[in-house]
Amino acid sequence: MEKSLNNRAWLMVMPVFVLVLFSALLPMMTVVNYSVQDSMGQNNFFWNGDAWFRDLLNPATEIGARFQNALFKNLSFSLVALLIEVPLGIAIALCLPRSGWAVGPLLVVIALPMLIPWNVVGTIWQIFSRADIGLFGAALTGLGIPYNATQGAVSAWCTIVVIDVWHWTPLVILLTYAGLRAIPDAFYQAARIDAASRWATFVNIELPKLQKVLVIVVLLRFMQTFMIYTEPFVVTGGGPGSATTFLSIDLVKIALGQVDLGSAAAMSLVYNLITLTLCWIFFTIMMQLDRRRYA
Amino acid sequence: MSADALPRAGLAVVRGRSRLFAARRASSFLPRLGLAVYLLALMLPIYWLVSMSLRSNEDIMSTLALWPHHPSLEKYVFILNDPTWVHAFLVSLTYVAINTVISVTAALPAAYAFNRYHFIGDKYLFFWLLSNLMAPAAVYAMPFFNLYYAIGLFDTVWAVALAHCLFNVPVAVWILEGFVAGVPREIDEMAAIDGYSFPRFFVRIFLPLIANGVGVTAFFCFMFSWVEQLLATTLTATDALPFAAVMTRSYSVAGMDWSLLAAAGVLTMIPGAVVIWFVRNHIAKGFALGRV
Numbered sequence: 064m065e066k067s068l069n070n071r072a073w074l075m076v077m078p079v080f081v082l083v084l085f086s087a088l089l090p091m092m093t094v095v096n097y098s099v100q101d102s103m104g105q106n107n108f109f110w111n112g113d114a115w116f117r118d119l120l121n122p123a124t125e126i127g128a129r130f131q132n133a134l135f136k137n138l139s140f141s142l143v144a145l146l147i148e149v150p151l152g153i154a155i156a157l158c159l160p161r162s163g164w165a166v167g168p169l170l171v172v173i174a175l176p177m178l179i180p181w182n183v184v185g186t187i188w189q190i191f192s193r194a195d196i197g198l199f200g201a202a203l204t205g206l207g208i209p210y211n212a213t214q215g216a217v218s219a220w221c222t223i224v225v226i227d228v229w230h231w232t233p234l235v236i237l238l239t240y241a242g243l244r245a246i247p248d249a250f251y252q253a254a255r256i257d258a259a260s261r262w263a264t265f266v267n268i269e270l271p272k273l274q275k276v277l278v279i280v281v282l283l284r285f286m287q288t289f290m291i292y293t294e295p296f297v298v299t300g301g302g303p304g305s306a307t308t309f310l311s312i313d314l315v316k317i318a319l320g321q322v323d324l325g326s327a328a329a330m331s332l333v334y335n336l337i338t339l340t341l342c343w344i345f346f347t348i349m350m351q352l353d354r355r356r357y358a
Numbered sequence: 359m360s361a362d363a364l365p366r367a368g369l370a371v372v373r374g375r376s377r378l379f380a381a382r383r384a385s386s387f388l389p390r391l392g393l394a395v396y397l398l399a400l401m402l403p404i405y406w407l408v409s410m411s412l413r414s415n416e417d418i419m420s421t422l423a424l425w426p427h428h429p430s431l432e433k434y435v436f437i438l439n440d441p442t443w444v445h446a447f448l449v450s451l452t453y454v455a456i457n458t459v460i461s462v463t464a465a466l467p468a469a470y471a472f473n474r475y476h477f478i479g480d481k482y483l484f485f486w487l488l489s490n491l492m493a494p495a496a497v498y499a500m501p502f503f504n505l506y507y508a509i510g511l512f513d514t515v516w517a518v519a520l521a522h523c524l525f526n527v528p529v530a531v532w533i534l535e536g537f538v539a540g541v542p543r544e545i546d547e548m549a550a551i552d553g554y555s556f557p558r559f560f561v562r563i564f565l566p567l568i569a570n571g572v573g574v575t576a577f578f579c580f581m582f583s584w585v586e587q588l589l590a591t592t593l594t595a596t597d598a599l600p601f602a603a604v605m606t607r608s609y610s611v612a613g614m615d616w617s618l619l620a621a622a623g624v625l626t627m628i629p630g631a632v633v634i635w636f637v638r639n640h641i642a643k644g645f646a647l648g649r650v
Contacts, residue, residue, distance in 0.1 A: 078464040159393065187623065
């Protein structure tokens with residue numbers, strides 16, 4: 064059905080607009096302000112033009128190389144995390160019973176990891192992944208896999224992925240499960256009459272019906288993995304070396320560690336621009352799907 | 359014969375059903391196994407946390423124990439009797455509650471507007487709202503500090519509640535929009551014909567229809583606000599110190615008090631678990647109702 068044009072709808076959107084603008088615009092302006100100035104300390108700022116940006120986007124400079132490195136790490140991390148979490152989440156959602164007494168308790172248990180504050184998640188895994196006193200580390204070492212979350216670069220990176228999968232697959236499960244439950248029973252009955260196999264039912268009924276929810280899931284998870292901060296900060300501290308120094312970790316290191324506000328601000332603007340572009344692509348796909356539904 | 363024909367027919371249906379269930383039970387073995395393995399992997403780290411909270415620090419740091427050999431509730435007793443911890447816990451609950459109420463209330467009319475009307479800049483506004491979800495909190499921490507200090511809200515629960523609106527309001531609008539879409543437009547029109555004014559229609563008729571959505575949205579707002587702590591710790595100093603900030607403090611006192619930290623961690627899971635218990639049926643009933 065066509066939506067009607069009504070500009071008074073702005074009145075209904077106004078509270079949201081003001082609330083978010085208040086929290087988004089002023090901090091953003093501060094960041095923009097820093098990104099074009101240099102400081103000699105004592106709050107003396109002077110105009111620096113686009114110098115920070117030129118440095119940042121040139122891989123030959125130190126900061127440019129660092130940025131490129133961290134960006135690559137972020138993208139590969141997001142990709143790997145999504146490739147594991149989304150199929151796993153869908154699979155588990157399909158395994159859940161459609162009704163019955165067990166649904167409630169199961170959902171509560173599955174949601175538990177998401178309800179733990181992020182620094183506690185880090186704390187758990189800090190101990191849990193240690194080879195001497197943690198079960199995860201000890202089990203891997205017992206299997207003969209060389210594993211050390213704080214010393215080995217590969218181990219550290221994989222640990223962060225495992226933590227993210229543990230922490231956020233529940234979100235995929237909850238949303239997918241809710242999406243699955245919204246499919247009317249008539250579709251399943253039709254499939255049963257056609258003697259469709261489980262796989263055929265999944266591909267032809269469930270997957271198309273889940274499209275919209277899956278776009279939301281992928282978008283949400285992409286944004287969250289792309290700005291990952293707390294887990295690597297607590298568990299590996301960005302190390303060893305720069306193995307788990309993701310963009311946001313690098314950003315805080317530059318801004319607060321080196322008090323290099325100009326570089327950090329330029330970096331966060333470029334960082335935001337990248338996420339904005341990627342999300343615009345997702346968003347356009349989402350809108351296209353919507354339009355096709357109404358057409 | 360005709361007297362018991364009906365019951366017999368009924369019996370046949372029941373038998374047919376039970377055969378169907380038997381077939382389904384056989385084919386549901388693999389899914390159950392998969393689910394069990396996943397749940398085990400999911401629960402192990404949480405079990406480890408609980409186990410750690412019951413053991414002493416020396417014990418945690420010296421041996422790999424699969425279960426606590428000398429369990430003690432000492433750390434829990436300590437936390438529950440320490441005014442700093444209790445106060446921090448209440449502070450966290452307060453700002454999370456304020457934030458959830460603000461986010462859901464503001465998002466309700468907006469979600470309705472986005473779903474029902476076209477207006478100038480609607481798509482851009484929606485995208486801009488979503489784009490705030492990916493603002494890295496690390497970047498905003500410093501400017502937020504300046505902002506809330508300037509307007510005199512620093513170190514109050516309101517500062518944290520308002521700051522969390524940055525990502526919770528867009529999430530709320532997004533989720534609610536899906537639920538609004540599930541309510542047929544004919545209902546709006548019928549209410550208008552029946553002489554309902556818009557506010558009265560919205561509260562009396564529309565809200566009950568999307569009660570599931572409100573429940574689910576409230577849960578997500580609660581969750582995202584409860585687990586966020588970078589902003590929460592940046593915007594507070596002493597009066598409104600959140601639970602997470604008190605936890606980071608126990609890092610420095612005589613090395614790491616792992617046991618205390620674990621006990622506090624276990625306690626932080628409880629409010630969320632309670633909230634999701636209340637909305638479990640809403641979540642199960644389906645997200646974005648008819649339009650997935």
